[in-house]
Amino acid sequence: MEQPPEFVDVYRPNYVCRIQKSVYGLKQVPRAWYVELRTYLLQFGFHNSVSDTSLFILKKGKSIVYMLVYVDDILVTGNDNELLRQTLDALSSRFSIKNHEELQYFFGIEAKRGPVGLHLSQQKYVIDLLTKTNMFGAKPVTTPMSTTPKLTLRLGTPLSDPTEFRAVVGSLQYLAFTRPDISYAVNCLSQFMHQPTLDHWMAVKRVLRYLAGTSDYGILLRRGSNRSLHAYTDANWAGDYDDYVSANGYTVYLGTHHISWSSKKQQSISHSSTEAEYRSVANTSTELTLICSLLQELGLSLSRVPVIYCNNIGATN
Incomplete structure (x- = not known):
């Protein structure tokens, strides 16, 4: 970090401003925020999950409230509306939070409620990715990867600039959170990040063509x-x-x-x-x-x- 020009002392240029609070974007900020939030929730009666440290559970009799935390995005649900309201009110009194709203997006994942259950997808993320790679209007294919030829390190001509390949494969890794159908293909392509070739890039484009025809695919949690x-x-x-x-x-x-x-x-x-x-x-x-x-x-x-x-x-x- 560097100070703004107006904060530099011309007589003591080596002096810096001492920051009295966390600045959003510093490496230690998420940890400091998590410690502060966790301390408050434990005092409120929650206990921290051992299996998943981002999960907090509050039990009072038969009433249960679950709270899932991802930095400053918080998902809260439970089986008792009154206890849920008390929890949200207590959270609002301690931290500055937005108005409570029904679950629509969390961690970039879109949640849609229907008569049969909850559908989780990343359709908007897929459309943005296809638009960014100029593949939005591509002809769809029925499978994300071809069985032949077998991809290897020495297959094809090395790419002169592998930046786009790495960026797209990284995006596909994130998309695999709700798309198990592309997990194997993404895992295979991830093994060539250090030395991608033209054939590997064509395999990436095939995955994108598959996504062009299946952008609304996701996970359905039925009742x-x-x-x-x-x-x-x-x-x-x-x-x-x-x-x-x-x-x-x-x-x-x-x-x-x-x-x-x-x-x-x-x-x-x-x-x-x-x-x-x-x-x-x-x-x-x-x-x-x-x-x-x-x-x-x-x-x-x-x-x-x-x-x-x-x-x-x-x-x-």
Whole structure:
């Protein structure tokens, strides 16, 4: 940071102004704000979630209030309107906040309520991305990635300026928050950020063409779903032709709700398909353990023991 010119002392140019409060934009500001907010919420009666430090839970008898914090964006919900009103009033008396409003956008994710449930999407984000990359009117395709040719580091001519490639792939990583259908493609493209080629750029454009025809896709959270937790897992043994490291992926459902997914490379080379699949199951079980812990803190009980489905007999045994 630099002082404004009028604050510089001509006789003592090395002196600076000492700031008595946090300045928005400094690295320590989010931490300072979180500590201040957390201290107040704990004094009010909330307890901080162990599974997710951005989540605060208030329980009074059968009444529950959940508060999710992302810097200065706060999402509040609960099953008791009176307790919810008291919480918001107390928050307003301590901090300067905007008028309370129904959930529409949070963390860049659009939430729409309908007769069947809550639909989460990033349609506006997709449209802005397509407009920015001049792909808004592109001809749509039905899949985000082609099975051939297999993308490798040495495939194609290196890009003279990889800036746009990196920016678009970074945007796609953020979009994968509500789009599990592009997770695998984005993970593959992210591996070429340091040395992208023309073929990699064409693969990015294919993802954009896919988004052009599916901009309204998202996650639908239906009403009245059961509380059975189950996951599907898979791995491609030695799927990377550059280093022969396997990739694993999983998707987790709470009833009919799609709540968690991942697609990423493993840490080291697997010596067999059974080993690759078993590692994938292990990673999935770690995610399920975290989700079970979070559900327990939310006061939700499961209707049965969580189940992981795997298509490899050796790993299953």
